[in-house]
Amino acid sequence: MNLKIVSLATASLFALASTAALAHPPIAERPAQEEDAAFAADRADILAMAGNFKVRFDMQEATPWQPDYTPLDRKISGGHEVVRVIEDTGRRIVLQHILVSEHEGKPHITKHWRQDWEYEPAKVLVYSDRNAWTWEDVPEKMRRGRWSQTVWQVDDSPRYAGWGQFEQQGGLRRWRSNWTWRPLARRDAVRNPAYDRYYAINRHQPTPDGWVHWQDNIKMGLKDGALQPIVQEYVLNSYVKFDGYNVKAADDYWAATNDYWAAVRAAWDRVATSKGGIAIQEEAQAGTVISARLLTMADEIVEGRLTVGKATAEALKLIDENTRMAGARRVASTGQ
Numbered sequence: 261m262n263l264k265i266v267s268l269a270t271a272s273l274f275a276l277a278s279t280a281a282l283a284h285p286p287i288a289e290r291p292a293q294e295e296d297a298a299f300a301a302d303r304a305d306i307l308a309m310a311g312n313f314k315v316r317f318d319m320q321e322a323t324p325w326q327p328d329y330t331p332l333d334r335k336i337s338g339g340h341e342v343v344r345v346i347e348d349t350g351r352r353i354v355l356q357h358i359l360v361s362e363h364e365g366k367p368h369i370t371k372h373w374r375q376d377w378e379y380e381p382a383k384v385l386v387y388s389d390r391n392a393w394t395w396e397d398v399p400e401k402m403r404r405g406r407w408s409q410t411v412w413q414v415d416d417s418p419r420y421a422g423w424g425q426f427e428q429q430g431g432l433r434r435w436r437s438n439w440t441w442r443p444l445a446r447r448d449a450v451r452n453p454a455y456d457r458y459y460a461i462n463r464h465q466p467t468p469d470g471w472v473h474w475q476d477n478i479k480m481g482l483k484d485g486a487l488q489p490i491v492q493e494y495v496l497n498s499y500v501k502f503d504g505y506n507v508k509a510a511d512d513y514w515a516a517t518n519d520y521w522a523a524v525r526a527a528w529d530r531v532a533t534s535k536g537g538i539a540i541q542e543e544a545q546a547g548t549v550i551s552a553r554l555l556t557m558a559d560e561i562v563e564g565r566l567t568v569g570k571a572t573a574e575a576l577k578l579i580d581e582n583t584r585m586a587g588a589r590r591v592a593s594t595g596q
Contacts, residue, residue, distance in 0.1 A: 287405035314502035367509035394537035434465035449544035455481035537586025
């Protein structure tokens with residue numbers, strides 16, 4: 261569905277967003293020694309996000325952009341999360357998150373999100389509209405010295421992507437993305453809210469005892485036939501180094517399912533290449549329509565009730581049968 265921004269308020273919002281998206285000028289050529297030092301520092305900050313953590317999720321809807329909208333109360337939750345480096349080629353780093361909880365005295369493992377970092381990428385797979393992700397070129401002049409971050413959902417289907425640079429301000433280093441579109445998180449999707457997507461800036465920053473991920477989210481939705489801002493949300497996810505939980509259960513899960521998930525990742529990559537992106541139906545409760553089955557099969561591998569080969573064959577069939585050509589990008593242009 262093609263959406264046009266028709267209100268003056270929304271047009272102004274996107275004009276500001278476009279300016280902010282390119283607020284950092286192109287990074288000029290640097291002496292080789294300086295270039296190497298910056299690259300090494302960036303890699304160190306990305307790799308420092310791996311480890312064992314106690315996590316705190318702090319979400320707050322704040323400013324309503326529509327007079328008839330009442331912001332939700334602040335929500336704080338948390339848990340334990342293992343983050344492992346599952347690929348590192350130098351210019352590409354992949355981090356897999358695994359949640360660890362306890363149910364009836366036994367560890368319960370949930371494969372969580374994944375983040376892929378790529379140095380000086382030519383393109384990224386971005387959220388384009390409901391149920392669709394398409395390729396978007398990174399402006400050539402903005403590639404030098406920058407990293408993209410692509411975030412994937414629990415079943416390794418795409419969620420959002422952005423590109424940006426590590427910067428130092430006030431003696432602190434952090435990575436800041438451009439403005440990125442994102443689909444609703446499950447916490448919002450299940451409520452059938454007035455908004456149906458986010459327009460956001462993401463920042464990742466090391467701390468003395470871990471790292472933080474903070475988000476500046478404009479929650480957007482259709483109102484009077486136009487895509488408009490509904491409410492502002494601020495999210496701060498804090499990862500503090502902590503080993504006081506069953507870390508081994510997460511590592512055992514990954515050892516048993518690693519080959520299966522590698523095949524699933526490769527299948528999504530093939531679809532993205534051959535179909536111009538990824539288009540697949542999503543559900544509020546589970547994400548993609550095949551997410552529940554992909555995750556269940558991983559659990560059955562761990563339990564010894566399903567072989568990696570059989571699970572992989574079924575997963576690839578599900579991905580192939582439930583994806584379609586992604587088509588052109590359909591959300592409003594932001595000048596990125």
